[in-house]
Amino acid sequence: MKSKGIAVPYVIWMAIFVVAPLLIIVFYAFTSQAGGFTLENFSTMAQYTGVFGRSFLLAIIATFICLLIGYPLSYWLAQESPAVRRVAMMLIMLPMWMNFLLRTYAWMSLLENTGLLNRFFEAIGLFDLINGIFGTNLEYFKMINTQGAVVLGMVYNFLPFMILPIYSVIVKLDHRFIEAARDLGADSATVFRRVTLPLSLPGVLSGITMVFVPAVSTFAISQLLGGGKQLLLGNLIEMQFKGTAYNPQLGSAVALVMMLVVVVCMTVMNRFGEGEEQAVML
Numbered sequence: 125m126k127s128k129g130i131a132v133p134y135v136i137w138m139a140i141f142v143v144a145p146l147l148i149i150v151f152y153a154f155t156s157q158a159g160g161f162t163l164e165n166f167s168t169m170a171q172y173t174g175v176f177g178r179s180f181l182l183a184i185i186a187t188f189i190c191l192l193i194g195y196p197l198s199y200w201l202a203q204e205s206p207a208v209r210r211v212a213m214m215l216i217m218l219p220m221w222m223n224f225l226l227r228t229y230a231w232m233s234l235l236e237n238t239g240l241l242n243r244f245f246e247a248i249g250l251f252d253l254i255n256g257i258f259g260t261n262l263e264y265f266k267m268i269n270t271q272g273a274v275v276l277g278m279v280y281n282f283l284p285f286m287i288l289p290i291y292s293v294i295v296k297l298d299h300r301f302i303e304a305a306r307d308l309g310a311d312s313a314t315v316f317r318r319v320t321l322p323l324s325l326p327g328v329l330s331g332i333t334m335v336f337v338p339a340v341s342t343f344a345i346s347q348l349l350g351g352g353k354q355l356l357l358g359n360l361i362e363m364q365f366k367g368t369a370y371n372p373q374l375g376s377a378v379a380l381v382m383m384l385v386v387v388v389c390m391t392v393m394n395r396f397g398e399g400e401e402q403a404v405m406l
Contacts (some may be wrong), residue, residue: 293327
């Protein structure tokens with residue numbers, strides 16, 4: 125009875141801040157502005173298929189880049205001494221101690237046409253070299269307000285979410301499996317492919333989830349680094365609730381579809397991870 129009583133505040137918190145908002149979104153998604161039941165909100169989303177495609181494409185690219193950077197870094201950290209791990213983890217987490225918007229604004233000053241990077245390239249004569257070779261009149265690299273800038277912002281802000289779960293799994297791996305594989309004659313590449321990688325999949329899948337979900341729904345990064353020209357799902361939903369095209373019913377429908385797609389993707393990946401874990405144990 126005491127253990128059940130402890131869970132009461134959590135149940136109340138979940139009901140107020142999780143379940144209730146979801147029910148409101150579902151209600152708005154299936155109602156018209158007049159208050160009647162309708163499916164028109166979902167049919168209207170057809171005109172925003174490009175936004176859906178762009179959002180998922182950029183989120184997948186950012187997640188893939190985070191995985192390419194995060195897994196080798198996590199694997200390297202797990203092999204180092206505790207002192208090196210502490211320093212490295214502090215450096216990885218250091219940007220997270222700053223406000224999310226401040227970190228993104230910092231990249232704006234770096235990527236602008238007259239920003240630090242373009243001024244550096246101008247100072248070293250890179251533009252003169254390119255203009256002399258190709259006969260162009262290049263004055264700066266267009267980096268801000270592009271899809272590349274949005275992906276860069278996603279990778280920078282969400283990379284720690286990929287590193288931490290992978291590192292936590294790899295550092296706790298049972299080394300008896302690795303020693304047994306080596307005793308059976310497996311080389312380092314085979315040990316990694318047949319033992320380390322499959323056993324670290326839970327961390328990989330957790331990292332993918334923790335990066336992909338906020339990346340596909342972000343609006344601040346695309347607004348600041350994309351300049352409002354790279355419209356993503358987060359921006360579309362914000363526009364329906366706060367913009368001049370005020371339509372909370374359509375915004376709720378978009379949010380509901382996005383949540384369902386993300387849940388399906390995460391379920392498929394989790395099933396894949398369970399299958400890989402079972403295979404390595406056979």
